[in-house]
Amino acid sequence: MSLDIKKQKASTWFRTLRDQICTVFENIETSDSTFIRTPWSKGEDTPTLKGGGEITLMKGNVFEKVGVNISTVHGIFSEEFRDKIPGAHDSNGEFWASGISLVAHMKNPFVPAVHMNTRMIVTSKCWFGGGADLTPTFEFEEDTQDFHTSFQECCDRHDPLYYPQFKKWCDEYFFLPHRNEPRGIGGIFYDYLETDWDKNFAFTQDVGTSFRTIFPDIVRRRMDSDYTDTHKDKQRFKRGRYAEFNLLYDRGTQFGLKTGGNTDAILMSMPPEAKWD
């Protein structure tokens, strides 16, 4: 399969997955709210970054704020970034990237926040990366267990070595050292899967479809729970930690903002409101 076909298959999948997830979420949402799509493109003002994407945002009664972004961009990495990206020196900085990124902040504080992201990146190398992780304010063992089981089964369908490795990577990545606390209960995180494109693409698709099933299950289970202002406030403080992680440590956020990415798309992940002591 030519590289062009691979790029097309991947970017088409990310769009399809976006459409599927939005439909599922809209069916759960109890208000009249639907996803609003805002296309964006980089043009002549950014000579080192071309392409574009779509911000897809819904603000409702179940989903207080959920953003699903897709983008397909290409350009030239600055010298500074080439050291950090595999194969970027050999491509003279040229890269291509396509992906989907989703963050949901839920109205009911007993429903966990969630993040899911998968992407294909091409320099002189070509690889997939991504993952999904859950951030409850109030942890329910049942939710934690089901989320982990779903991604364990997903991993095991493709390679028995994946799950232990990708679960550990997730725990290490989504950690706030200055608070000495994890962002949430983890999930999976993977990157640099480059040895077998078909296998890696099939796995990446499975991560998306596993997410599309398990997260809605958890939402339906908790969305009608009674809660008080005290519960809601606790969620706002948890969201403060979420904002800290994204702005201080998240690679995608730092990378996106420093390479001239679309600020609205990148900071779509920020919670609708947050509190600090």
Add this chain to the structure above:
Amino acid sequence: MSLDIKKQKASTWFRTLRDQICTVFENIETSDSTFIRTPWSKGEDTPTLKGGGEITLMKGNVFEKVGVNISTVHGIFSEEFRDKIPGAHDSNGEFWASGISLVAHMKNPFVPAVHMNTRMIVTSKCWFGGGADLTPTFEFEEDTQDFHTSFQECCDRHDPLYYPQFKKWCDEYFFLPHRNEPRGIGGIFYDYLETDWDKNFAFTQDVGTSFRTIFPDIVRRRMDSDYTDTHKDKQRFKRGRYAEFNLLYDRGTQFGLKTGGNTDAILMSMPPEAKWD
């Protein structure tokens, strides 16, 4: 004057200024709230950082959240940091630092938020740095003018070259490139003042006393303004930008968190609540 005496004079001044400012703020505050002092010290768990400080925090009806921190610490910079700090290689990484740092987030959205910080740092060199800047949600030309005039007069009392340079530095520093917008209306920002200790200390003291006068004047002028939920919400969005700046760009925040500083003291600057679109 010996270096030990200089260190003692500076750290004593920061404590005195803290006490003076807290008294002025408590006299303005209309609720029963007063400043709560929480001393902290770094000890055996952090071999590369010793010393301590005091977090001084008030949450009231005028001052929704105001923190005034003082600290005096010493230790050894990691190799990574030595490249970034003047004189740190020649001191084999040894440093001493003392300072005051203040951030006020105000209940009434017509009263601007403010930040003031001054510090003395010793490696193989010895210098002062600091500044003050104002972040209104709704800008009043009178407040902007008075704040700038106060620090211009302060600078001019010490050196005619200071103000143009330190005002520009402030505008450049407190800027959010990803939003293409300034954090607020600026003020002054200075660093590496090392040529004449007595002159630099006198200037640093004057920055503190100028702040102690001008900010309370602005607070009294605006604190009884009528406002609506819409005004308050606009302030919460402005605070989202404030959080973005501090976590993404602020040198003190990044530096503090990465050198094992006191997280509660460093993140005292975070707004009590913030919103994002």
